Each structure stands twice: as C-alpha cells, then as structure tokens.
Amino acid sequence: MPHTPSRLPAVRPGRAPRLKRTAAALVAAATSGCLLAAWSPPPAAPTPQGLGDRLFPQLGNPGYDVTDYDIALRYRGRNDRPLSAVTRIDARATAQLARVNLDFTHGKVRSVDVNGRAARFATAGEDLVISPARVVPRGAPLRITVRHTSDPRPARGSEGGWVQTRDGLAMANQADAAHRVFPCNDHPSDKARFTFRVTAPKRLTVVAGGLPTGRTRHGADTTWTYRGAHPTATELAQVSIGRSTVLRRTGPHGLPVRDVVPTADRAALAPWLRRTPGQLAWLERRLGRYPFENYGLLVADARTGFELETQTLSLFEKRLFTDARYPSWYVASLMVHELTHQWFGDTVTPRTWSDVWLNEGHATWYEALYGQGRGGPSLDRRMHEAYLQSDTWRAAGGPPARPALPDPGRKISIFRPVVYDGSALVLYALRQKIGARAFDRLERLWIETHRDGNAATSDFVDLASAVAGRDLTGFLHAWLYDRTTPPMPGHPKWRQEASAQARRS
Template sequence: MTHPRRRPALLRREAVVATVPVAVAALLTAAGPATAAGSVGAPGVGDPYFPLAGNGGYHVSHYGLTLGYDPSSRHLTGKAVLAARATQRLTRFDLDFTGLKITGLTVDHRKASYKRDGQELVVTPARPLRKGQSFRITVTYNGKPGPVTDPDGSLDGWIPTDDGAFVAGEPQGAMTWFPANNHPLDKSSYDFTITVPKDRTAVANGLLLGQSTRNGKTTFRWRQKAPMAAYLATATVGRFKVKQYTTRDGLKVYDAVDPREATAAAPVLKKLPSVLEWESKLFGPYPYRAAGSIVDHAPNVGYALETQSRPLYDRAPDLSTLVHENAHQWFGDSVSLTSWKDIWLNEGFATYAEWLYSEQHGGDSAQKTFDALYARPASDALWEFPPGNPGSGANIFGTPVYARGAMTLQVLRNAVGDKDFFRILLAWAKKHRHGHGTTAQFERLAERESGKNLDQLFMTWLYAQGKPSHP
C-alpha cells in the first residue's frame, strides 16, 4: 500500500499446492464450540483488528476461479473451486463471502447446506470431514459486486470503474468477489480464468498462460503458483495498453496501462527492471517468476496496492511509489503477516526501501529523511500512535505505520551499523520467504545478527506512546 495512507474517498486526491507452516496450521485449527456430531470451524482466526477475517479448521491450498464480467451491466458470474485440507474434524466451517448470490455449493461433489451470516458463509457438508482430510469446495455465484468500506473510510474489494473494475483486496475486499479463507495466515496458489468483452483486458496475478477470443469475448488465463494471501489477488478489468517482455534475469513482465495514464506512466514503468534488480541485491532473489504493473484510471480510489507479482496503481505512479509497491513483493507478499497488528513489517519496510533508493540514486540520504521527520513537533500526526501497536483497523494505514515504522529501521541501522543492518534485511526476507513473520521474530533476528540487546530500541520506537525523546 502506498503512502500517504488511504483516505476517505471524498478527501482523496488521488495447479501447484502450497504448504502451510506448522505454526500457521495450528492457528488455523482454532475451533468454535463443540457439537455432539463433532467440531465447528471458527468464523475467524482471531485477528485483533478483524476478528471475523479468515476461518478456523482448514487450510486452502489452491483456488481455481472462473469469472465472467460485463462492465456495462457490472454483472459478475463466478465459479470458485477450493482445494482444502481439514486441520481438525469438521461438521461445519465458514468461508468469507459477501454480497453475491450463491447458485450452488458442493463439498466433494455432494450438495452441502449453507447459510449467510454477515460476511460469513456457513457451510455444512453432507458428511463430516476428518482431521487431515483433503476436500474440495465448489461455489457458483453471480451478481453485481461492490466494495467494502474499511474502518478508515476507504474502499477495497471489487471497485467498479468507468471501463471495468479496480480490484484491490487489502485488508478485507477479497470476499466481495470470491469465497475465501480471507486472512494473510492462509496462503494458497491460484488459477484465474476471466472472460470479458473483447475490447477489455482482464489482469490477474502471476503468469499469463494464454488468451482467446470467441463470440465477441476474450478469455484470459492466469496462474500464480507461489503462495499468496487472498487480499493480494486481483482480477482488474479495463481498456488497457499491454506491453510484455522478459528481463535479463528471466522475469516475465506484463504491464497493463489505461491509455489515459500511458504518457505519465511510461518513463516510470521503464525503470521497473532496474528497480527489481536493485531490490534483489538488497533483499535477495525476487520471489516470483512474473512481474509488471497494472496502471488503471481510478481517480476515486486514492491508493496503490502491492497485488502479488503485479502491483496495481489507481493512476500513473511516481518512481517512489513504484519502488514502494515492488519492495512489498518481499515485505508483505513473500513474507506475510500473521496479524494485521504487525502491519509495520509491510509498510515500514516498503517505505524504508524508498529512502534507500533515494540515498543510493543521488537523492536525500535515509538519515536526512529521518531527521526531517523527527523535527516534527510532538503534536504531529506522526506521533499519534506507535507503529507496533496501531490500536485498531482504522489506523493500520496511518502515518506512524509508514513513516515511524521506517524511522525504526533507520534507528536500528544506526545502532548496529550498515554491515549488520543489511544482513538483517537479507536474512529476514530469506528466512521467511513464502511464509510468515512476526515483529517478535524480527526483533530476535536483529539481535542474533548484530549480537546486541535491542530491547530498548524496539520498545521506544515500536511501542512507546508519543515522540521518542532521543532519535
């Protein structure tokens, strides 16, 4: 997600099976109350800010999503096939899914009963599922999808545009267009088959496997093999100019740009290969086989998002935004959160990548950027809450998460020296590649790599209220 943070719309300017780590599987096993017939999967994974996000009792290894979208009527038809594994005995489980009409639902090809309860789709299979059992959920649905309003007043999910849809799911919006286990704890591989009018393009994550046109419609097939959280999935639709090429490192790049943004976007997108090469030197090998950009014309959205392997922009990005969203491919996408409370691990790191890029490409040093921020008075919004404990979902895209989060990394760099600091960044991305990480794990890693006690540093910069007395 870009900084400045998202603001309410009226104020904005602007088929590979992934494995789940044992610790994450344990969290997903959280169950609701016991029943005589067995166990009920919990309606959420217990996230402190989004308690109904995700679901307990199972892990989704793969999503197969078949979609058809008509921009003129804003009507979506969908079929979602979820390959899952029960992490406990289940007589009932939930999916996150809201707004669209369900026309059919089966579990292992047997009709299952279901009911809607807010954002929860409560499913009762014809037969209980054993712990460890692999099973398949198939849901067919249709309707006019729309976004959800987040606690900070911004929109995410399926956001209609004048020529299609801007599809960005952080933190809640995946459930507006497909049934999901919608929390970063549960990462999966994906296949997308998306059919749109022949004058539109549908862009999703990963590699484009092919496209074909018939009877006035074009179908696009995309595949994301690497584990991906549901909020990072996209199926953005619009009139786009498309450019495809392969970098000298072998990455398949796919850029889709709204013609209204093409002139402004071109010089920035041209730098993508060099930006990814620079980030790979600092953070380790790029995590995916595909890269690129989706540059839409969506003036009422007000943010960009690090959709996995292909960031999504609401307008032509500047270079700092390009650096930021692609840094997220390591920090946030590959190394994912276990709780939205730890969002600084995504946004603070991506913001600090902007500072490093400036420092190493003739701009201000990271220390100069830090000093300018630290000069702000104690009453400034920068010090409103600590980045390691934003306090609520309304704050997760606030200035302290981005800027004070990045400041924490500069303080760490000063404390341990450049050699250890850059080794810490590299080790963090490598150790948790395609997995998850917590703030506590990052703190321990920093202490191991530096050989220093950093408790006070992290307590002051991540958790203390107000402006720290010493930089």
C-alpha cells in the first residue's frame, strides 16, 4: 500500500467581509501637519503544523479535538473528474485559536466557514490553514464547514485515498491518506464519529461504515446516508460506490452482517462470505463481544495489493477469493486477520503510529491461531520460523515498537515483516512468560479497558505487568525495542539455531 504525499492545488484565499473606509482611519497630527495611518505588521505566512508523530510528524494538528465529521459527496458516475463535497467538522478548541490547520490535499477548496462566519484560508504543504473571523477561545465549540472537491484520480507518484474500482470507488486511507479525500485531523489519536451523505446515480449502490439512516431518490440520483455509532480514526473511514449487491445475514447475538460485492460476482463470493458469522463467534470466545454495530466485507474489483480493516466494513480485493492458487485456509485466515483488527486497531486504536505493532501483531496472532487448525502451519512452527528471521527483520525495519522511518516517498512502507510476524512473536514470548491463562485474560482486559479509545505501547506493558502480578517492563522492553531478538522463554535451542543461521548467511 505505498502512499506518498502530493502537492495541494493552489487555492485563492477566502473572501473576508469588506470593511467600510471612514475618516476615523486617518488621524490629523496637529503638531506636524502630517497624516498618520494606523499601522500593524503583516500577518505571518501560513505554515503547516503537525502533532510530531515520530513516523509522520506532519500528520494531525494541535489545538482542537474533533467529535464529528459530516461529509457530503456527489459522485456523477465517472472516475475521471472530481467529486463535489462539503465537509463539516464539529470540534472543541483545546487552545485559543487564531488559526486552525486541517490536513487536506488533492482537492480544491471553494470556501470555508468557522462558526457560521466566512473565514480566510490558504495552503501550506498538505495543510489547509484557516484564519477565523474571530479568535476561537479555549474550550469553545468549533464548527468548520469546508466546500471543496475530492479528486479520485491518482496523483503522480502517490497512491491512497480513493481506490478506483471497475465500477466505482472505495476508500483506502491508511496510513496518511484520509486527507486526500476530505479535510480532517488525519491522525489516529483524534477519533470522531462519521456521517456520510453520498449522492450518486440511482443505478449505483452506496454503502459506508456504520448504519444506514436514510435514502432519498431525487430525479436520476439517490442520496444515501450512513452514520457510525462509535468513534473512528480517519484512516478507517470507508465509502463504497458501485454496481454492488449487499448480502445480509445474522452473526452472534443477532449482529447484522452485510457484505458489499460486485453484483456480477455475488454467487462466486457467497460461499466465502458465509464464513463470517462463524469467524465472529470464534473471535468472541477469545476476545469478548464484537465491539461495533455491524460488520461485513467490501469486496472490490480492483488491484490494491492489500486488504484493509476499515471500521465495520473491511476492504478486500476480489481476486483473493477468485484466484484458485490461494489455499482455502490462507484466504480464511486473512478474513480473520482483518476481522481481528475490529478489536485491535479499530475499537482500541494506537496513540501514535509507532504503536502499530499492537494492531498488526495481534491480527497476525489470531490469523495464525485460526489457520493452524484449518490446513495452515501450527502456531509454534510459524513462530519458530519467525524467530529465525527476526534479527534480519529488526535490522531492516527496526524493532516492533520503534519501527524504522518510512522509505522516501513510500509512507506505507512502515508495514514491514517485523510489524506482522515479528510483532506476533512478542506476543508468543509474553504468553510463554506469563502462561496461557494470564495471556488470555490480558487480551480481554485490554479491549475492555481501552474500548473506543487510544492506547500506547506503555499502556500494554503496564496492563501486562498488572495481570501477571510482577513487573514485566524489562522483559517486554527487550522484546519491543532491542535491535536483536531476546532468547525465547521455553525454547533455548531457538537462539542457537538463529545464531547458526546468521553465521551461514
């Protein structure tokens, strides 16, 4: 999933209210007979901000906390032209704000209002820099309305945001691409509820994360409205537009399960999608109740090279299910991988991008557990093989909780092997250290403690220590931050084998 930034098209500053010229603006200086005009320094040039994330320092913006996004999109049935859009952001100022920065690029801004008044705006890097007509006090509500376009055409040298499918569009916003679709505070630490209002030709079906709240036909178009019941990180928002069929079934406890598939492929895909309720039940036995209002798969007729855990509606390539070269156990375990993310990554979201091992390590762990009884390798064998590769992965991609910086121009390159099997190996070591019963209790307690919120690696270390009844800081620090892989508890020969392999290579 290589994502790279693109330059924001130049936009003209918003028009501010015209000030009446009065004689009071000029003051007669009686002592010198000269006219003196009031003077003030020119405003400072707009500058991009960021939250200083170690991996993506320019993502996100300080000074406010978003509670809701309401995003209206108009799609005219073609992928070669921008969508018209209106994004309304409800937030609360956490500092006094004379300027407000949003992340936004790959679209043109037509106007901006702040708390009902027209605001000036300019661009700086990939930021939309807004100057409200009035300073926003700390603690005050903040409503920003941006009228803009959202361009589905890929920018040269970059990917991410809108994914063009054979019959429409879908979203893939991880890790830094939501702001290529709509203005936002594009960092996982600022989760908010989303409402999408999408107008499209009536021959197309629109589905988004969350629950449907309305559908209105007007002429040749239909407007579909969806609202998420839980906070969502910007990178996990999802909208699908296309010639689709929605397949419905029921999961555990009456959970609505809806899958969105190309209409022409519904029969071929149905056998795979019928597995989801059983997979939900399998994970609930290990992690507790599914955390959201519904779930399903969005199967896209597109070449993405990845699957993605967008909240309540995971994105999958169609070819994963139609290419006979993929073993059945492998396909099913990848379905479980993305489903696991609804617990690890979606309801409990990393505080920074360096904490992403908590997402991918857990998703890989349960993927491996599920696969081992269905034709895949045993968990022990997979972790043994990962251990033999771990030092190589750490040298290339950094340790699990301190991943190396992304490759130039390829921000998605943080998703290296050390983040997947290399991070699942940390969990394996922890279970070896504290025992299976304590590990299973930790997993459930982690979700219960941080549901609908954000959590960091330090939170996981603290909770693991509390569950184990002893301080695991030193043990986990070595596994999470050291450049070389520590000895595996219960498997002393693994270290010898890894050393022998390193000498041979």
